[in-house]
Amino acid sequence: MSMTVLQAGILSLLQDTGRYGQQRLGLTTGGPLDGMAFHYCNRLLQNPGDSTAIEISVGGLRLSAQVDTFICLTGAGMPMTINGEEKALWEVHPVAAGDILDIGFARSGCRAYLGVAQGFDITPSFGSTATVVREHIGGLRGDRLRVGDELPCNTVRERQRLYLPQPDRPRYQNTLTVRVIPGYQQRHFTRVEQRRFFGGAFEVSERSDRMGYRLEGPPIDCLIKGVLSEGICHGAIQIPPDGQPLVLLNDRQTIGGYPKIGTALSLDTARLSQIAAGGSVHFAPITAHTAQRALVMAHRFLLQRPLRERIT
Protein backbone atom coordinates (compact mmCIF):
# COMPACT_ATOMS: atom_id res chain seq x y z
CA MET A 1 0.00 0.00 0.00
CA SER A 2 1.35 3.40 -0.82
CA MET A 3 0.94 6.87 -2.19
CA THR A 4 2.73 7.79 -5.40
CA VAL A 5 4.45 11.10 -6.05
CA LEU A 6 3.03 12.67 -9.24
CA GLN A 7 4.72 16.01 -8.68
CA ALA A 8 7.43 16.54 -6.07
CA GLY A 9 7.18 20.29 -5.47
CA ILE A 10 10.01 22.64 -4.54
CA LEU A 11 11.42 20.58 -1.69
CA SER A 12 9.48 17.74 -0.09
CA LEU A 13 11.22 15.61 2.52
CA LEU A 14 10.21 12.68 4.69
CA GLN A 15 10.84 13.61 8.32
CA ASP A 16 10.32 12.17 11.77
CA THR A 17 11.35 14.04 14.92
CA GLY A 18 15.03 13.72 13.99
CA ARG A 19 18.20 11.69 14.44
CA TYR A 20 19.74 11.90 17.90
CA GLY A 21 22.80 10.32 19.47
CA GLN A 22 24.83 10.19 16.24
CA GLN A 23 26.52 13.60 16.23
CA ARG A 24 29.75 11.93 17.28
CA LEU A 25 29.90 10.38 13.80
CA GLY A 26 29.22 13.79 12.32
CA LEU A 27 25.55 13.05 11.60
CA THR A 28 23.28 16.03 12.09
CA THR A 29 19.75 15.74 13.50
CA GLY A 30 17.45 16.69 10.62
CA GLY A 31 13.77 16.59 11.57
CA PRO A 32 10.94 19.09 11.05
CA LEU A 33 11.90 22.77 10.95
CA ASP A 34 8.54 23.67 12.50
CA GLY A 35 8.21 21.15 15.31
CA MET A 36 4.89 22.59 16.42
CA ALA A 37 3.10 22.14 13.08
CA PHE A 38 4.66 18.65 12.82
CA HIS A 39 3.44 17.80 16.33
CA TYR A 40 -0.15 18.81 15.47
CA CYS A 41 -0.05 16.84 12.23
CA ASN A 42 0.58 13.59 14.12
CA ARG A 43 -1.59 14.54 17.07
CA LEU A 44 -4.62 15.24 14.85
CA LEU A 45 -4.08 11.91 13.09
CA GLN A 46 -3.88 10.15 16.49
CA ASN A 47 -0.37 8.92 15.57
CA PRO A 48 2.66 8.46 17.83
CA GLY A 49 4.48 11.81 17.93
CA ASP A 50 7.52 10.61 16.00
CA SER A 51 5.57 9.17 13.03
CA THR A 52 7.02 10.00 9.62
CA ALA A 53 5.33 12.81 7.66
CA ILE A 54 6.30 14.91 4.64
CA GLU A 55 7.75 18.36 5.18
CA ILE A 56 6.65 20.42 2.18
CA SER A 57 8.65 23.59 1.63
CA VAL A 58 6.86 26.30 -0.38
CA GLY A 59 4.44 23.79 -1.97
CA GLY A 60 3.66 22.05 -5.24
CA LEU A 61 3.30 18.43 -4.09
CA ARG A 62 0.86 16.09 -5.88
CA LEU A 63 0.19 12.54 -4.78
CA SER A 64 -2.10 9.73 -5.85
CA ALA A 65 -3.40 7.37 -3.18
CA GLN A 66 -3.41 3.60 -3.71
CA VAL A 67 -4.82 3.06 -0.26
CA ASP A 68 -7.84 3.93 1.89
CA THR A 69 -6.63 6.00 4.82
CA PHE A 70 -6.74 9.44 6.43
CA ILE A 71 -4.48 12.44 5.87
CA CYS A 72 -3.88 15.78 7.54
CA LEU A 73 -2.02 18.92 6.44
CA THR A 74 -0.73 21.42 9.03
CA GLY A 75 1.59 24.41 8.97
CA ALA A 76 1.97 26.95 6.15
CA GLY A 77 -1.20 28.06 4.36
CA MET A 78 -0.91 25.83 1.29
CA PRO A 79 -4.26 25.27 -0.45
CA MET A 80 -5.10 21.56 -0.55
CA THR A 81 -7.56 19.69 -2.75
CA ILE A 82 -8.61 16.06 -2.91
CA ASN A 83 -9.89 15.25 -6.42
CA GLY A 84 -10.19 18.98 -7.02
CA GLU A 85 -12.29 19.67 -3.94
CA GLU A 86 -10.78 22.15 -1.49
CA LYS A 87 -10.01 20.76 1.99
CA ALA A 88 -9.22 22.52 5.24
CA LEU A 89 -5.80 22.42 6.87
CA TRP A 90 -5.35 21.35 10.52
CA GLU A 91 -8.06 18.74 9.96
CA VAL A 92 -8.18 15.00 9.31
CA HIS A 93 -9.68 13.96 5.94
CA PRO A 94 -10.39 10.50 4.53
CA VAL A 95 -8.78 9.52 1.22
CA ALA A 96 -9.63 6.49 -0.90
CA ALA A 97 -7.56 4.49 -3.38
CA GLY A 98 -7.51 6.42 -6.66
CA ASP A 99 -7.83 9.86 -5.06
CA ILE A 100 -5.53 12.67 -6.20
CA LEU A 101 -4.14 14.93 -3.51
CA ASP A 102 -2.90 18.32 -4.63
CA ILE A 103 -1.06 20.81 -2.49
CA GLY A 104 -0.59 24.30 -3.92
CA PHE A 105 1.86 27.05 -3.07
CA ALA A 106 1.98 28.71 0.35
CA ARG A 107 -0.06 31.89 0.83
CA SER A 108 1.38 32.30 4.32
CA GLY A 109 4.34 30.54 5.92
CA CYS A 110 6.80 28.25 4.12
CA ARG A 111 6.63 24.74 5.61
CA ALA A 112 3.63 22.43 5.78
CA TYR A 113 3.41 18.88 7.08
CA LEU A 114 1.43 16.19 5.33
CA GLY A 115 0.82 13.18 7.52
CA VAL A 116 -1.04 9.94 7.06
CA ALA A 117 -2.75 7.73 9.64
CA GLN A 118 -0.05 5.53 11.27
CA GLY A 119 2.65 7.55 9.48
CA PHE A 120 4.60 6.68 6.32
CA ASP A 121 6.29 3.33 6.74
CA ILE A 122 9.95 4.15 6.07
CA THR A 123 12.98 2.12 7.17
CA PRO A 124 14.99 4.20 9.64
CA SER A 125 18.70 4.76 9.18
CA PHE A 126 20.71 5.50 12.32
CA GLY A 127 17.48 5.31 14.29
CA SER A 128 15.50 7.86 12.31
CA THR A 129 13.73 8.37 8.99
CA ALA A 130 14.61 12.09 8.86
CA THR A 131 15.96 13.02 5.43
CA VAL A 132 19.20 14.99 5.36
CA VAL A 133 19.95 15.46 1.65
CA ARG A 134 23.47 16.80 2.26
CA GLU A 135 24.36 13.57 4.08
CA HIS A 136 22.41 11.28 1.71
CA ILE A 137 20.73 9.76 4.77
CA GLY A 138 17.11 9.04 5.72
CA GLY A 139 13.84 9.13 3.78
CA LEU A 140 13.98 7.21 0.49
CA ARG A 141 17.59 6.85 -0.80
CA GLY A 142 18.66 9.76 1.42
CA ASP A 143 17.06 12.08 -1.07
CA ARG A 144 14.17 14.51 -1.49
CA LEU A 145 10.92 13.14 -2.94
CA ARG A 146 11.00 12.65 -6.71
CA VAL A 147 8.29 11.92 -9.29
CA GLY A 148 7.39 8.23 -9.23
CA ASP A 149 8.42 7.65 -5.60
CA GLU A 150 6.20 5.19 -3.74
CA LEU A 151 5.51 6.20 -0.15
CA PRO A 152 4.50 3.09 1.81
CA CYS A 153 1.56 3.49 4.20
CA ASN A 154 -1.14 1.28 5.67
CA THR A 155 -4.85 0.88 5.04
CA VAL A 156 -6.64 2.55 7.94
CA ARG A 157 -10.44 2.34 8.21
CA GLU A 158 -11.18 4.18 11.43
CA ARG A 159 -9.99 7.57 12.57
CA GLN A 160 -11.74 10.37 14.44
CA ARG A 161 -12.08 13.37 12.11
CA LEU A 162 -10.28 15.75 14.45
CA TYR A 163 -9.50 19.39 13.76
CA LEU A 164 -7.77 22.23 15.56
CA PRO A 165 -10.25 25.10 16.01
CA GLN A 166 -9.45 28.19 13.92
CA PRO A 167 -8.50 30.55 16.81
CA ASP A 168 -5.84 28.11 18.02
CA ARG A 169 -4.10 27.80 14.65
CA PRO A 170 -0.88 29.77 14.26
CA ARG A 171 -0.97 32.82 12.00
CA TYR A 172 2.29 33.03 10.09
CA GLN A 173 3.48 36.57 9.61
CA ASN A 174 6.50 37.98 7.89
CA THR A 175 7.87 39.66 10.99
CA LEU A 176 9.13 37.94 14.10
CA THR A 177 10.95 38.57 17.35
CA VAL A 178 13.29 35.70 18.10
CA ARG A 179 14.11 35.14 21.79
CA VAL A 180 17.83 34.52 22.29
CA ILE A 181 19.73 33.10 25.26
CA PRO A 182 23.03 35.01 25.25
CA GLY A 183 25.80 32.46 24.83
CA TYR A 184 29.06 31.46 26.38
CA GLN A 185 30.96 33.43 23.73
CA GLN A 186 29.12 36.66 24.43
CA ARG A 187 32.25 38.21 25.95
CA HIS A 188 33.77 38.31 22.48
CA PHE A 189 31.15 40.89 21.50
CA THR A 190 31.40 44.43 22.92
CA ARG A 191 28.35 46.03 24.55
CA VAL A 192 27.96 48.24 21.48
CA GLU A 193 27.87 45.19 19.20
CA GLN A 194 25.42 43.40 21.50
CA ARG A 195 23.16 46.44 21.45
CA ARG A 196 23.42 46.53 17.66
CA PHE A 197 22.39 42.86 17.54
CA PHE A 198 19.47 43.15 19.95
CA GLY A 199 18.39 46.55 18.63
CA GLY A 200 18.73 45.94 14.91
CA ALA A 201 16.26 44.90 12.24
CA PHE A 202 17.39 41.96 10.11
CA GLU A 203 16.06 40.65 6.85
CA VAL A 204 15.80 36.95 6.01
CA SER A 205 18.25 36.24 3.18
CA GLU A 206 17.47 34.17 0.10
CA ARG A 207 20.39 31.96 1.05
CA SER A 208 18.44 30.50 3.97
CA ASP A 209 17.83 26.78 4.03
CA ARG A 210 17.45 23.79 6.34
CA MET A 211 21.06 24.20 7.49
CA GLY A 212 20.51 27.71 8.68
CA TYR A 213 18.75 31.02 8.23
CA ARG A 214 21.02 33.83 7.09
CA LEU A 215 19.98 37.29 8.21
CA GLU A 216 21.06 40.55 6.68
CA GLY A 217 21.32 43.73 8.69
CA PRO A 218 23.79 45.93 10.53
CA PRO A 219 27.06 43.94 10.55
CA ILE A 220 27.95 42.65 14.03
CA ASP A 221 31.63 42.87 14.83
CA CYS A 222 33.31 40.19 16.90
CA LEU A 223 36.58 40.62 18.79
CA ILE A 224 37.80 37.23 17.58
CA LYS A 225 37.70 35.64 14.12
CA GLY A 226 36.92 32.16 15.28
CA VAL A 227 37.10 29.58 18.03
CA LEU A 228 38.63 26.12 18.09
CA SER A 229 36.02 23.95 16.29
CA GLU A 230 33.37 22.83 18.76
CA GLY A 231 29.89 21.30 18.84
CA ILE A 232 27.03 23.49 17.62
CA CYS A 233 23.55 23.21 19.13
CA HIS A 234 20.24 23.76 17.34
CA GLY A 235 19.42 27.48 17.23
CA ALA A 236 23.03 28.64 17.78
CA ILE A 237 23.59 32.05 16.17
CA GLN A 238 26.97 32.26 14.50
CA ILE A 239 28.56 35.54 13.52
CA PRO A 240 30.89 34.83 10.56
CA PRO A 241 33.51 37.39 9.46
CA ASP A 242 30.95 39.31 7.36
CA GLY A 243 29.01 40.12 10.56
CA GLN A 244 25.71 38.74 9.25
CA PRO A 245 24.03 36.37 11.76
CA LEU A 246 23.41 32.77 10.81
CA VAL A 247 20.78 30.93 12.88
CA LEU A 248 21.67 27.24 12.70
CA LEU A 249 18.79 24.84 12.21
CA ASN A 250 18.11 21.12 11.86
CA ASP A 251 20.58 20.27 9.06
CA ARG A 252 23.46 22.30 10.53
CA GLN A 253 26.99 20.90 10.51
CA THR A 254 27.74 19.27 13.86
CA ILE A 255 30.88 21.25 14.67
CA GLY A 256 32.20 24.60 13.58
CA GLY A 257 34.47 27.42 14.53
CA TYR A 258 32.60 30.70 14.04
CA PRO A 259 31.90 32.64 17.25
CA LYS A 260 28.31 32.48 18.56
CA ILE A 261 26.44 35.39 20.10
CA GLY A 262 23.69 33.24 21.58
CA THR A 263 21.11 30.54 20.98
CA ALA A 264 17.60 31.09 19.62
CA LEU A 265 14.69 29.51 21.49
CA SER A 266 13.40 26.48 19.57
CA LEU A 267 9.80 27.75 19.73
CA ASP A 268 10.98 30.78 17.77
CA THR A 269 13.20 28.95 15.27
CA ALA A 270 10.04 27.03 14.33
CA ARG A 271 8.36 30.36 13.50
CA LEU A 272 11.55 31.64 11.82
CA SER A 273 11.50 28.69 9.42
CA GLN A 274 8.02 29.80 8.31
CA ILE A 275 9.33 33.20 7.16
CA ALA A 276 10.18 33.70 3.51
CA ALA A 277 13.16 35.65 2.15
CA GLY A 278 12.64 39.35 2.76
CA GLY A 279 10.84 38.83 6.08
CA SER A 280 11.90 40.93 9.05
CA VAL A 281 13.46 39.62 12.27
CA HIS A 282 14.40 41.20 15.61
CA PHE A 283 16.21 39.56 18.50
CA ALA A 284 15.31 39.83 22.20
CA PRO A 285 17.50 38.52 25.04
CA ILE A 286 16.08 36.06 27.58
CA THR A 287 17.69 34.07 30.38
CA ALA A 288 18.15 30.31 30.20
CA HIS A 289 15.68 30.02 33.09
CA THR A 290 12.97 31.97 31.25
CA ALA A 291 13.65 29.91 28.13
CA GLN A 292 13.15 26.66 30.04
CA ARG A 293 9.89 28.00 31.52
CA ALA A 294 8.69 29.10 28.08
CA LEU A 295 9.32 25.60 26.76
CA VAL A 296 7.52 23.94 29.64
CA MET A 297 4.53 26.28 29.22
CA ALA A 298 4.46 25.66 25.48
CA HIS A 299 4.39 21.92 26.00
CA ARG A 300 1.69 22.23 28.64
CA PHE A 301 -0.58 24.60 26.73
CA LEU A 302 0.48 25.57 23.20
CA LEU A 303 0.93 21.96 22.10
CA GLN A 304 -2.03 20.63 24.13
CA ARG A 305 -4.85 22.77 22.76
CA PRO A 306 -8.10 20.82 22.78
CA LEU A 307 -9.01 19.23 19.45
CA ARG A 308 -12.59 18.96 18.21
CA GLU A 309 -14.24 16.24 16.21
CA ARG A 310 -16.01 16.89 12.91
CA ILE A 311 -19.33 15.01 12.94
CA THR A 312 -20.63 14.36 9.45
Add this chain to the structure above:
Amino acid sequence: MLYLGDGADPRTLARVQAAAFAIEQALGDELVDIVPSYASVLVLYDPLRSERRDIARRVRSAAESPGAITAAGGKHVVLPVYYATETGADLAPLAARAGLTTTQVIDLHSAVEYRVYAIGFAPGFAYLGEVDIRIAAPRLSTPRARVPHGSVGIADRQTAVYPSESPGGWNLVGRCPVPMFSPDTEPRMPVAVGDTVRFEPIDRARYLALGGELP
Protein backbone atom coordinates in the same frame (compact mmCIF):
# COMPACT_ATOMS: atom_id res chain seq x y z
CA MET B 1 29.13 23.42 26.83
CA LEU B 2 32.10 22.24 28.84
CA TYR B 3 35.61 23.53 28.10
CA LEU B 4 38.66 21.54 29.15
CA GLY B 5 41.38 23.61 27.56
CA ASP B 6 41.92 26.09 24.77
CA GLY B 7 44.27 24.44 22.30
CA ALA B 8 44.78 21.38 20.10
CA ASP B 9 47.00 19.14 22.19
CA PRO B 10 46.88 15.43 23.04
CA ARG B 11 46.56 16.05 26.80
CA THR B 12 43.50 18.27 26.47
CA LEU B 13 42.01 15.80 23.99
CA ALA B 14 42.51 12.93 26.45
CA ARG B 15 40.64 14.97 29.07
CA VAL B 16 37.84 15.67 26.56
CA GLN B 17 37.47 11.96 25.80
CA ALA B 18 37.52 10.93 29.44
CA ALA B 19 35.01 13.65 30.34
CA ALA B 20 32.69 12.66 27.47
CA PHE B 21 32.76 9.07 28.69
CA ALA B 22 32.08 10.06 32.31
CA ILE B 23 29.24 12.39 31.27
CA GLU B 24 27.61 9.61 29.27
CA GLN B 25 27.73 7.35 32.32
CA ALA B 26 26.44 10.06 34.64
CA LEU B 27 23.48 11.23 32.53
CA GLY B 28 22.38 7.86 31.11
CA ASP B 29 19.25 8.22 29.01
CA GLU B 30 18.82 11.86 30.02
CA LEU B 31 21.64 12.55 27.54
CA VAL B 32 20.13 13.46 24.16
CA ASP B 33 23.44 13.81 22.31
CA ILE B 34 27.06 14.65 23.02
CA VAL B 35 29.67 16.28 20.76
CA PRO B 36 33.27 16.04 21.94
CA SER B 37 35.73 18.20 19.99
CA TYR B 38 39.31 19.53 20.35
CA ALA B 39 38.93 21.06 23.81
CA SER B 40 35.19 21.03 24.51
CA VAL B 41 32.23 18.76 25.10
CA LEU B 42 28.76 19.89 24.00
CA VAL B 43 26.10 18.15 26.10
CA LEU B 44 22.53 18.13 24.79
CA TYR B 45 19.63 17.39 27.13
CA ASP B 46 15.87 17.70 26.96
CA PRO B 47 14.78 20.75 28.99
CA LEU B 48 11.31 19.23 29.39
CA ARG B 49 12.77 16.19 31.13
CA SER B 50 15.78 17.51 32.96
CA GLU B 51 16.48 20.61 34.97
CA ARG B 52 19.29 22.79 33.65
CA ARG B 53 21.11 23.39 36.94
CA ASP B 54 20.88 19.72 37.86
CA ILE B 55 22.39 18.72 34.49
CA ALA B 56 25.14 21.33 34.83
CA ARG B 57 26.02 20.07 38.31
CA ARG B 58 26.15 16.43 37.20
CA VAL B 59 28.21 17.28 34.10
CA ARG B 60 30.71 19.23 36.20
CA SER B 61 31.06 16.52 38.81
CA ALA B 62 31.42 13.79 36.13
CA ALA B 63 34.14 15.80 34.38
CA GLU B 64 36.00 16.34 37.64
CA SER B 65 35.77 12.77 38.90
CA PRO B 66 39.19 11.11 39.28
CA GLY B 67 38.43 8.52 36.59
CA ALA B 68 37.85 11.32 34.13
CA ILE B 69 41.37 12.64 34.44
CA THR B 70 43.18 9.50 33.29
CA ALA B 71 44.04 9.58 29.61
CA ALA B 72 42.07 7.30 27.33
CA GLY B 73 44.24 5.46 24.82
CA GLY B 74 43.26 5.21 21.15
CA LYS B 75 44.17 2.78 18.41
CA HIS B 76 46.71 3.37 15.66
CA VAL B 77 45.45 3.42 12.07
CA VAL B 78 47.48 3.50 8.85
CA LEU B 79 45.69 5.01 5.85
CA PRO B 80 47.14 4.52 2.35
CA VAL B 81 47.28 7.62 0.16
CA TYR B 82 48.03 7.99 -3.53
CA TYR B 83 49.74 11.39 -3.57
CA ALA B 84 49.79 12.69 -7.14
CA THR B 85 48.80 15.64 -9.28
CA GLU B 86 45.88 13.65 -10.69
CA THR B 87 44.46 13.07 -7.18
CA GLY B 88 45.80 16.18 -5.44
CA ALA B 89 45.14 19.31 -7.47
CA ASP B 90 46.92 21.52 -4.92
CA LEU B 91 50.02 19.34 -4.44
CA ALA B 92 52.20 21.27 -6.94
CA PRO B 93 51.01 24.80 -6.02
CA LEU B 94 51.38 24.01 -2.31
CA ALA B 95 54.93 22.74 -2.87
CA ALA B 96 55.83 25.80 -4.95
CA ARG B 97 54.50 28.17 -2.29
CA ALA B 98 56.40 26.32 0.43
CA GLY B 99 59.62 26.30 -1.61
CA LEU B 100 59.68 22.50 -1.57
CA THR B 101 59.47 19.71 -4.12
CA THR B 102 56.27 17.67 -4.26
CA THR B 103 58.24 14.69 -2.93
CA GLN B 104 59.24 16.73 0.11
CA VAL B 105 55.62 17.71 0.71
CA ILE B 106 54.59 14.04 0.53
CA ASP B 107 57.42 13.06 2.90
CA LEU B 108 56.45 15.74 5.42
CA HIS B 109 52.73 14.89 5.25
CA SER B 110 53.30 11.15 5.66
CA ALA B 111 56.00 11.40 8.34
CA VAL B 112 53.76 12.74 11.12
CA GLU B 113 51.72 10.61 13.47
CA TYR B 114 48.47 12.56 13.57
CA ARG B 115 45.80 12.48 16.21
CA VAL B 116 42.03 12.52 15.57
CA TYR B 117 40.86 15.67 17.39
CA ALA B 118 37.26 15.79 16.29
CA ILE B 119 34.70 14.22 14.01
CA GLY B 120 32.06 16.42 12.50
CA PHE B 121 31.17 18.92 9.79
CA ALA B 122 29.98 15.94 7.69
CA PRO B 123 29.45 12.24 8.49
CA GLY B 124 32.85 10.62 9.00
CA PHE B 125 34.91 13.79 8.56
CA ALA B 126 37.85 13.42 10.98
CA TYR B 127 40.00 16.42 11.86
CA LEU B 128 43.64 15.32 12.17
CA GLY B 129 46.44 17.38 13.67
CA GLU B 130 48.96 18.71 13.51
CA VAL B 131 50.42 19.17 10.05
CA ASP B 132 54.12 20.13 9.80
CA ILE B 133 54.30 23.92 9.84
CA ARG B 134 56.29 23.91 6.57
CA ILE B 135 53.31 22.53 4.61
CA ALA B 136 50.49 24.20 6.59
CA ALA B 137 48.40 26.14 4.06
CA PRO B 138 45.35 28.37 4.43
CA ARG B 139 42.00 27.29 2.96
CA LEU B 140 41.41 28.21 -0.69
CA SER B 141 39.89 31.67 -1.01
CA THR B 142 37.21 30.18 -3.25
CA PRO B 143 36.15 26.71 -2.11
CA ARG B 144 35.69 24.03 -4.79
CA ALA B 145 32.09 23.15 -5.56
CA ARG B 146 32.98 19.44 -5.67
CA VAL B 147 35.76 17.62 -3.89
CA PRO B 148 35.84 13.88 -4.76
CA HIS B 149 35.37 11.40 -1.92
CA GLY B 150 38.63 10.12 -0.44
CA SER B 151 40.48 13.37 -1.18
CA VAL B 152 43.15 14.21 1.37
CA GLY B 153 43.29 17.90 2.22
CA ILE B 154 45.28 20.35 4.32
CA ALA B 155 43.84 23.44 6.01
CA ASP B 156 46.23 25.37 8.24
CA ARG B 157 47.72 22.73 10.54
CA GLN B 158 44.83 20.30 10.10
CA THR B 159 44.49 17.50 7.60
CA ALA B 160 41.53 15.26 6.73
CA VAL B 161 40.12 12.74 4.27
CA TYR B 162 36.82 13.84 2.67
CA PRO B 163 34.47 10.91 3.41
CA SER B 164 32.08 11.74 0.56
CA GLU B 165 31.93 14.10 -2.36
CA SER B 166 31.19 17.57 -1.08
CA PRO B 167 32.10 21.20 -1.53
CA GLY B 168 35.39 22.05 0.15
CA GLY B 169 38.16 24.58 0.52
CA TRP B 170 41.04 22.45 1.78
CA ASN B 171 44.28 22.05 -0.24
CA LEU B 172 44.12 18.64 -1.91
CA VAL B 173 47.32 16.59 -1.98
CA GLY B 174 46.14 13.03 -2.72
CA ARG B 175 43.41 10.47 -2.33
CA CYS B 176 42.81 7.60 0.09
CA PRO B 177 41.06 4.44 -1.19
CA VAL B 178 39.77 3.40 2.27
CA PRO B 179 36.13 4.45 2.88
CA MET B 180 35.97 6.88 5.83
CA PHE B 181 32.25 6.40 6.42
CA SER B 182 30.16 3.30 5.66
CA PRO B 183 26.54 3.78 6.77
CA ASP B 184 25.67 0.09 6.50
CA THR B 185 28.66 -1.74 8.00
CA GLU B 186 30.29 -1.83 11.43
CA PRO B 187 32.51 -0.11 12.25
CA ARG B 188 31.09 2.86 10.39
CA MET B 189 34.42 4.66 10.51
CA PRO B 190 38.02 3.35 10.48
CA VAL B 191 39.00 6.02 13.04
CA ALA B 192 37.60 7.49 16.27
CA VAL B 193 38.45 10.60 18.27
CA GLY B 194 41.72 10.03 20.13
CA ASP B 195 43.14 7.51 17.62
CA THR B 196 46.49 8.13 15.97
CA VAL B 197 46.76 8.07 12.19
CA ARG B 198 49.67 7.87 9.79
CA PHE B 199 49.42 8.21 6.01
CA GLU B 200 51.31 5.68 3.92
CA PRO B 201 52.23 6.77 0.37
CA ILE B 202 51.16 4.23 -2.27
CA ASP B 203 51.54 4.22 -6.04
CA ARG B 204 48.85 4.39 -8.70
CA ALA B 205 48.67 0.61 -9.24
CA ARG B 206 48.27 -0.09 -5.52
CA TYR B 207 45.67 2.70 -5.20
CA LEU B 208 43.61 1.16 -8.00
CA ALA B 209 44.07 -2.35 -6.57
CA LEU B 210 42.69 -1.11 -3.24
CA GLY B 211 39.58 0.09 -5.03
CA GLY B 212 40.64 3.70 -5.50
CA GLU B 213 38.89 5.72 -8.19
CA LEU B 214 40.29 8.27 -10.59
CA PRO B 215 38.41 11.12 -12.24
